[in-house]
C-alpha cells in the first residue's frame with residue numbers, strides 16, 4: 001500500500017497509530033459530477049456534460065467500490081459510451097495499482113502508463129493523497145472527474161438517460177430518504193466495516209468493528225425477511241451497494257479480514273438475496289472471483305505475509 005506525496009509515489013501501510021488501532025478511510029479527492037448539460041453537480045466544478053465516448057473509467061475487478069460503478073455501467077447500458085481500463089489483481093507496495101497485463105490488467109487504454117498513480121499525476125502533477133479505484137477520467141479536458149464511487153453511480157444512474165434511452169432509476173425520488181438511511185448504516189458497518197475489522201491493529205478496534213458488522217448483517221437479515229430487497233420489492237442503489245460486499249464476504253472477508261462469526265451462507269435471507277442479485281442479467285459478468293481472491297490475499301502482506309491464496313470456500317451462489 002502506498003500513496004502520492006507531492007506527486008511522488010511513496011510506500012507506506014495505513015497509519016493506525018493515531019487512531020487507537022482503527023482504520024480510518026480518507027475522503028476521495030475528486031468530486032466533480034457529470035450532468036446532462038454540464039451544469040455543476042452537488043460538489044466540485046461544472047463543465048462535464050454527458051457525451052458518448054468522452055469518459056473513461058479505471059477500475060479494479062477486486063474492489064467493491066469500483067464494482068458498484070461497473071454494475072451501474074452495465075445496468076444503465078453505458079458500456080458503448082464509457083470505456084474501461086482494468087488494473088492488475090496484484091497490487092505491490094512498490095507500484096500500487098498497476099497495468100501489468102500478465103496479472104489480469106487490460107493495460108491503460110488511454111495513456112499506456114505502467115501504474116495508476118501516473119494517471120493521477122497526469123491530472124495533478126503534485127497530487128498528494130491515496131491512489132484509489134474507481135477513477136473517472138474526462139478525455140476532453142484531460143482531467144479526473146471523480147474518484148468517489150457513491151457519486152459516480154449516481155451520475156451513471158441518470159446523467160446519460162437521454163443518450164441511452166434507459167430510464168431505469170435506482171435512486172427514485174420517493175425512496176430517497178429510506179435509501180439514504182440504509183446506505184448510511186450499510187456503509188459504516190458493512191461495506192467499510194469489513195475493512196475496519198480486517199485492518200484493525202488492536203483487539204479493541206477489531207472487536208468494535210466486527211461486532212457492529214454482525215449486528216448490521218443481523219439487521220439486514222431481518223429486513224430481508226419482510227421484503228425481497230432492502231427498500232421493498234424493487235432493486236435500488238442500496239441493494240447494489242450491499243451486493244458488492246456480500247459477493248466478496250465468504251470468499252475473502254471471513255478468512256482474510258477475520259469477519260468470521262458467521263458466513264453469508266449461514267444467513268438464509270441474505271443467501272437468497274445474494275443469489276437473486278447475482279442472477280440479475282448482466283451482473284455476474286461484473287463479478288471476477290479470481291481478481292477478488294488474488295487481490296486481497298496477495299496484496300495485504302501485513303495481514304497475509306506469505307501471500308498464499310486459500311483454496312476455498314465453495315460459494316453456493318455460483319451454483
Ligand SMILES: N[C@@H](CCC(=O)N[C@@H](CS)C(=O)NCC(=O)O)C(=O)O
Nearest residue numbers: 028063064065130132133147148149
Ligand atoms: N471512497 C472511495 C474508496 C475507494 C477505495 O478505497 N478503493 C480501494 C480499493 S478497494 C483502493 O483503491 N485502495 C488503494 C489505497 O487506499 O491505497 C470510493 O468509494 O470510491
